[in-house]
Amino acid sequence: MIKVRINGQERNWDGDPDLPLLWFIRDEIGLTGTKFGCGQALCGACTVIVNKQAVRACITSVSDVVDREVTTIEGLHPTGDHAVQKAWRQGNVPQCGYCQTGQIMQAAALLMENPKPTHDQIREAMSGNICRCGCYQRIENAVHLASTGV
């Protein structure tokens, strides 16, 4: 039996310890804000935060996060009003929106580590997250806005 804390709640898993965290979160727990995009840590749609680090849930096993605190988009802020989430809304960032929860988690992790990133730092830190709709200009501006206060 594996015990994992997700958004402050303890969750048990007695299945395959190698099950990717993404599918545990989505299919077994039912938190669907974390998205599947590539399964190979290439696109960032499944980004969650583990111990203040952005992590790709699609290549992280459930057993990798034993005794660690996992935060998904649902747990980022109690009312959904994290500075990054607010900036995203203010900047009308999304088109289809599918990658945006991963983008937001990546941005939130960036700002934990570096509260005032430069534009170059934003572009570098966010370049692991693909947006096929091509919202990059707005994402970059929203991260900047979140870092300077919304």
Place this chain on the structure above:
Amino acid sequence: MNIVTNPNKLRGIESRIKVENVSRRSILKGLGIAGGLVLAAPMMSRQAFAAYKTGAGEMPHGTVVNPRVFVAIASDGTVTIVAHRSEMGTGVRTSLPLIVAEEMEADWSRVKVAQAHGDEVKFGNQDTDGSRSTRHHLIPMRQIGASARTMLEGAAAKRWGVPATEVKAVNHEVVHSASGRRLGFGDLAADAAKESVPSVEGLKLKDPKDFRYLGKGQVGIVDLRDITVGTAHYGSDTRLPGMKYAVIARPPVTGGKLVSFDGAAAMKVSGVEKVMEVQGWPWPSKFQPLGGVAVIARNTGAAIKGRDALKIVWDDGANAKYESSAYRTELEEAARKPGLVVRKEGDVDAALKTADKVIVGEYYLPHLAHVPMEPPVAVANVKDGKAEIWGPVQSPGGTREDVAKTLGIPEENVTVNVTLLGGGFGRKSKCDFALEAALLSKAIGSPVKVQWTREDDIRNGFLHTVSAERIEAGLDKSGKVIAWRHRSVAPTIASTFAANALHAAPFELGMGLVDMPFEIANIQCENPEAAAHTRIGWFRSVSNIPRAFAVQSMVGELAHATNRDQKDMLLELIGSPRIVKLDSVKDLWNYGEPYDSYPIDTARLRRVVEVVADKGGWGRTVPKGHGLGIAVHRSFVSYIATIVEVSVGEKGKLTVHQVDTAIDCGVFVNPERIESQIEGAAIMGLSLAKYGEITFKGGKVQQGNYDDFPVIRMDEAPLVTNVHIVPADADTPPSGAGEPGVPPFAPALINAIFAATGKRIRALPIGKQLET
């Protein structure tokens, strides 16, 4: 109006009418393929009251303008408006209801949007493709809103015992200004529902000067908050009690078949519950599943792991000979020989012979995959002869038809719930993934989700075609272009519908080949044969991508050959402001629109060039090593011009410093979403120009994920993208915004690279061509 108070009732669950012989999508008409009788279903009106005509009535099931179908008002004043088109990021789920709200004087903050089920008899055509939603539905949505407003006003006038002409709906209330009385929409809902629906012909639409929302761009998309907090519901987010999770191993070669499989090892994987064959259809079979072996499990991760353990023997079939490098040669050779003439003005052969100089450009563009961030996925629950589907489908009505046919049950027994689409780009116009889920659910007797992995998406999709484009331009002594021959060779989308389709369909010819707008005395367009060896499908902008690339690259080549400015060359080729006559083109396809309403107007084409040149600073001095490029293209009946500033650094490192795009899409609803579409089009254009290439070896796709089929990431995105929307008056028919931004980007980029480096790229992707 309490037309209904329960918004769920709006969504098409009740009162389904059985329609016999309604079949397939309008594509079949264009292809001239027998067997698809497209029946015009009952509808309120096709075109009535439009200031201009559109092709909306020609789509399967046309349009419906009954407010009782689209609008509900609750007694608390909440207005629910139905969105009957699919949301894949264009903003249509916001913009169409916004039109209704505008016209009925609803306060947008008190409007809720309900997504329609797939039911075209009830809602009219729901195919969300072809950049059609606004241009086909602006007037119908206004009529729906005006009807609702008229009914509210009628109810208030009766309540007060005054003539209806004395009352007016204003911002969620009806006002009788003579007496100062006013009643909220909620107070009037029950009475308004009793009013008869006014005739469309008698409706009075708002004066555009009174618009509060239309054309303003201050309204965020309705799903904005849900997207940012993770509650937005996409195809993969449906969860049903007892639902199983499945992935499918499909034939790696198009037309291949399952010979045998061994699922023993897969069954040993923790969480795997069942391994079984899935029915496939022979190629080509429109959107029917490819078949293969399904692994069904308690979660998706287990299903994927189980699939990895399958042992399968395939019969690859005839397409195993498909090799991209050899096929490229085949296409390029075909483009050097005469082909089917599809447009002819003057005498190109004679003019080329007498020309002082002939410039030849041979261009090649490979297959592309859509790779929407959300791979195809669907949930199905089939039981007791009924099917319910949840999925990210661009064609809810078509999906319903196809599920019914595939399962052999009547259409009224199929419910298609349309989720948000995590990107579409044409991929999700093909409902094979929903059909797979339906077949599997029926077979196992429980709800099931079929999830495509990224590898499935890239290897078993409906790819953008591969093409060779060859243009010969003849110049006279003065440098004027007197002859233009364009040969376009590419496997056709029609090959996905019918075997032995070797020539482009009219809708493909009309995308940048026969509609070429230049004023040249001798023009000939030809379409040599090309056989398909994989499934070809619509990809955002479709054939416009290779044609705009070839035509606009050639403009750059001609400018260089004659030592002229690219923009001046472009304007000279476009020629005088006029309506282009295309009398020599048989079956001219004008994006399904009547030519009278949507002609090729070179004044508008010239204007976007001039606007982008002005706003984008054409001719400005750029730093050493930088270059500017320009391109213009009309597609989806919109006019778009793009300027790109690029630099090429060490080892060919490409930096896009600035992109400026001018778009004239007629009268528009939500300029903020047009901007986002055009910003995104630059990214997609850059992705396909820099990296986009799917190749085949032994009939199999060689790529599988974002590592070997890369798309642009933020660190290589343009540093600045500016969008300039050309204002249009309310009488200019609306045109497309979702797709037309893509085609001009790549040639503008390539022209800019030439300006920066003197290197002319004629084959995409750029890949490593700039490294040497």
